[in-house]
Amino acid sequence: MSKETLTLPVLVLVGSMAGGAISSALLTRPVEAQGPDVVTASQINIVDGAGTLRALLSASDETGRTTLAFYSTTGERRGFIGVDPDGTPHLQFTDPTGAPRLEATLDGGAPSLTLGDARGRNVTLGTINDTPLVALSHDGQSRLQAMLAPGGRPNVSLQGEPSIDLLGAPGQRGIGLSVGSDGAPFVSLYDASGAQRVAMGAVQGTAVVNLGDGTRPRLVMGVAPDGEGSIGYYDAEGELVRLEAAAGSAPSGR
16 A cells, blocks of 8 residues: 555544544534624613613623513613523513513423512412412412312312312411312311311212311211201210201210
């Protein structure tokens, strides 16, 4: 093989190595302005024909958020689309006073959309652990929540079933409404400490009213599917003390 023949593969190999090194350097170097069509800047101001600021693209605003902000003709910021310092996407639009009227975020996998005055009355739509949720709030405090979620009455699955809670101040549940997977409706009333005191519902054709002391039933009234009524009295340990049935039925006790 001639010297020229041996030299050609060596030149090709050296050229390939050089090309690979150059490509690697181009791919790993920081992004910089390249050519007339690329602009690199930490902030870009967008103005109208009169020179008034109407939009601002900032790598880091006064809160550290990367944003595209929009301004009115009189200089008030009316909204932005951006990413919070922790990486959370964020969208917000405000009224002329600067109060947020529409705000949306995506914290992890949990989206949230708030409509209305965030500092006054508003409604929030979102999900918590893939549970759909609607909340009505006043002065920053939720007063009504509607959701499709698991939990609720013992031994009854509410997975995917609707529930509504009416909340008192400061956020304590006062009234709960729910429908179980068996189609049984329930209404629960709570005292100021959040303890359940009254539960009313219809289970398998039986209407039931349960009056409790906050931890266990003390008086249970019911009407069976055949129309038979009864009243059960329970002690502090939750044990049945006396059962009174409708006229014609013998009462029973301990």
